[in-house]
Amino acid sequence: MELLDAAFSLLKDIIEACKDVNIAIMLGGFSQKEGMERKDMMSKNVPIYKEQASALEKHAASDCKVLVVANPVNTNALILKEFAHSIPKKNITCLTRLDHNRALSQIAERIKVYVIDVKNVIIWGNHSSTQYPDANHATVTTTNGERPVKELVTDNHWLKNEFINTVQQCGVAIIKAQKASSALSAASATCMSDWVLGTPKGTWVSMGVYSDGSYGIPKDIIYSFPVKCEKGKWSIVKGLKIDEFSRAKMDATAKDLIDKKEVAHSCLN
Template sequence: MTTELMKVIAQENLGSHIEKELEKEALKSLIDPLQVWITSASTPACYNLIPILTSGEVFGVHTEISITLFDNKQAEEHLKILAKETWDLVSPFLRSVSICTRVEEAFRQAHVIIILDDPTDREVYTLEDCLRSRVPLCRLYGYLIEKNAHDSVRVLVGGKTFVNLKAVLLMRYAPNIAHNIIAVALGVEGEAKAALARKLKTTPSCIKDVIIWGNISGNSYVDLRKAKIYRYESAIWGPPHFSRPVLSLIFDSEWVNKDFVATLKQLTTTGKQFGGILAAHSIATTLKYWYHGSPPEEIVSLGVLSEGQFGIPEGIVFSMPVKFENGTWVVLTDLEDIEISEQIMTRMTNDLIQEKLVALGDLINFQPYQSENGSAETDEKTTLPTTDDNQENQTVSDGSEGKTVEH
C-alpha cells in the first residue's frame, strides 16, 4: 500500500471516528436531562416559573429537563406539594422533579441555577444591615456552585431585591464561573413597555428596544431614545416590520417626564406589581434568549459585569443593552446616540459601588448621592423599605438633556 493511499484511508477513518463521536454526544444529550436548580423554591415566583420551564419553549422541544427545588428545611412540606403538582403536569419534557433541603447537596451537576429572592429570616432595621445580610448566603452559594455544579453552569439572578448586588457577590465567591452569571432586567423593561402601551392604547408586545440602565431593583435609568413601536394604528401604516419611534407618538412631554417616571418609581419602590408572574416570565424569557438567541435586531436589557463599556466603572453589575447569540450575550457598544450624561452615570454607579462596599464591610454607612447643589438625590436611601426592597429612583430619558427629569 502506498503512502498516499494510507493517508487517504487514515483521513477517512478519522472522519468516520469523529462522526461516530458526534452521534454519541447527540444521543447523550437526549438521554441525560438538563439539570435545573431553583433556589428559594417556596416563593411565588417559582410556582409560576415551573409551568413555563416544562412547556418546551425555554430549552427547546428536543431537551428534557430535571428540576430540583431547593429551599430550607422549614419549607420541606411546601416543596413536596409543589413537586407533586409539577409531576402532575405530565410534561413530556420533564424527566424528574425532586426537592433538596440539605445545603451540602445543593447544585449537584447543575446546568442551570435560578436564584430567586431569598426569604428574610431575621428582622433588619437599616439599609446597611439589609445589604450585609446578603453576603453570607451569596458566599455559601458561590462555594457550592463551584464545588458541585457543572463546569458550564449558567446562573440567573432574578427577583426584585438587590439583584445587581447579589449577582456581583456571586461572581466574587464563584470566580471560575463569573462569566456565566447574569442579572435579569426584563421585568423592569416589561413594566416600562406596559406603561407606554397604556398611554398609546396598544399592546406591550408591540413596543421594542426600551433600554434599562443601572440598578435593576433600584436606581435605574429608563432610556426611550431607541424605543420603537410596531403595528401601531395611526395615520401612517406599513408592513409588520415597519416601526416608528415611540417618542414621536407621545406628544405629552409632561407625561413622559412626570407621570411615566412616577409610575415606574412606584413600581420599583414598592415592588408590589413585580409579582410571581412577571418575575417568572422575565427569568424564563432571559433563559430562552440565552439558549436560542434574542430576536434579530432587537435590544435586550441585561445585568452583566462591567468591563468599562459606556464609561461604566469596572467591577460592578450594571444593566445595559445586549443581544444574545450563539449561547452567550454581546454588549451593544456600537449603538449610536445613547451617551448618558456624566451626572446620571455618576449617580447610578455611585449607588452600586456603595452597595457593594457596604455589603462587604468596607464602608460603614450608605451615603445618598449628592447633586451639584449639595442636595441628596433621594431621601429614601437611609431607611429600609417595609417591603424589603431597595427604595431608589427611576429616571427616564427622551434623548434631550433638558427633558431628562430625575426624581
C-alpha cells in the first residue's frame, strides 16, 4: 500500500515476494539485543522462519540458494529447511563466514601479516559462543612459501584459549559497543561469490550446512564445516586430522545445536 501511495515514477508493477528467486538472503528475524541469549529469540523466530519457508516453498525457483543471516542462524536455517520441502537441503545454508573472517583477522593481527595471506581456518558448529574456531589446518603465505599457522604462532596457549575466546565473543563485544548486532562486517561476510563462483584453488571457507554425518557430527542439524565450492555447489572438505582437543570442542557445539533444535521444535507445538 505504501509503495502505491508513494507514487514512485519508476514503479511499474508489484509482484509476489520470493517469486522465481534464485538467491534468497534471509535477513529478517527478531534481532538480538544486549544481554539476550539466542535461546530467548527462538520462540519469536521459529514462527517467522516457518512462514518464510512457506513463501519460498510456494514461489521460489527450484534451484534457489538460501543463506540465513538472522540469528540464531543455524536453528533458523534448520526450521526453514524442514518447511521448505521442495528446496534441496544442500541449498539451505547459514552464515558462519563472519566468524571465519574474524578468525582470519585475529591470526593476521597476531602474526603481523595481511589477512589475505592467511587461509583455511575453520569454524566448526554453531554461530554462538560454543562455536569452535580451529587454526590447526590454517596456513600463511610468506616470502619463504606457505607455512602452517602453528609454526608461526608458537604460543599454543594463545591458540587454544585467547584466539578461540576472542572469535567466539566478537559478536557480543560488538553488541556491547554499539548496542546492536554486527552490520558492516556481517554484510561483507554475506557476499555469496564463493558459493556461486567457487572457492580459490587450495582454499576453503566455513559454511553452516546440513550435516551428512561427516567428522562424526550427528545428521539432521545445520552445522558449520569447512567447504569447497565449485560450479555453484559446495562439498565438505574430507580427511582432516582431528585431535582430541578439537574432538571435544566439535562435539560440544554439536550438542548445543541438538539442544536448540529440541527447543525450536517445542515452539512449533
